[in-house]
Amino acid sequence: MPIIDLESTVSIKELLEDSKNDRKDIDPNPYFQRFALNTSLTLNYGTRIDGKIDNDLLREIVHVERMVSNFRSTSNNWQDYVPLLRLWPSRNAEAGKFRVRREKYMTLLLEKLKEMIASGEDKPCITGNVSFQLYN
Secondary structure (H helix, E strand, O other): OHHHHHHHHHHHHHHHHHHHOOOOOOOOHHHHHHHHHHHHHHHHHOOOOOOOOOOHHHHHHHHHHHHHHHHHOOOOOHHHOOHHHHHOOOOOOHHHHHHHHHHHHHHHHHHHHHHHHHHOOOOOOHHHHHHHHHHO
16 A cells, blocks of 8 residues: 555646646646556566656656557467467567567666665565575
C-alpha cells in the first residue's frame, strides 16, 4: 500500500498543479503511465522515476514498452504463435532496434539497483531478492 499511496498522491498532485497552470486540456494518460511504471519499478527494482511526466527516461520506457507489446501482439506477430512460420526469417527489423533500446534502460535500472545494494540503500524488491539468492 505505501507504494500505491505514494504514486497516487504524486500523480494527483501533479495533475492538480498542471490543471491550475492554465492548461485547459490535460491528457491523463501520462499520469497513469507514470503511476503504473513507477509502481512496477518500485516492486521490481526498488526505485522510481522522479520528476514530471515529461521525464526523458519515463517517456522512453513507455514508448519502447508500447512498441514491444505491439510486436508481441497476436495480431501483429504471427511467428510467435504459429511455430511453422518461424521457418521463415522475420520481416520486422524494427523489433531489433527496440530490443536494443530496451536493453539500455534495463541495464541502467539493474546497475542502479546493484549500486544501491552495495551502498546499503536498497529497498526490498523482486530483482534484489533474486540477485541476492543467486549470488549467496
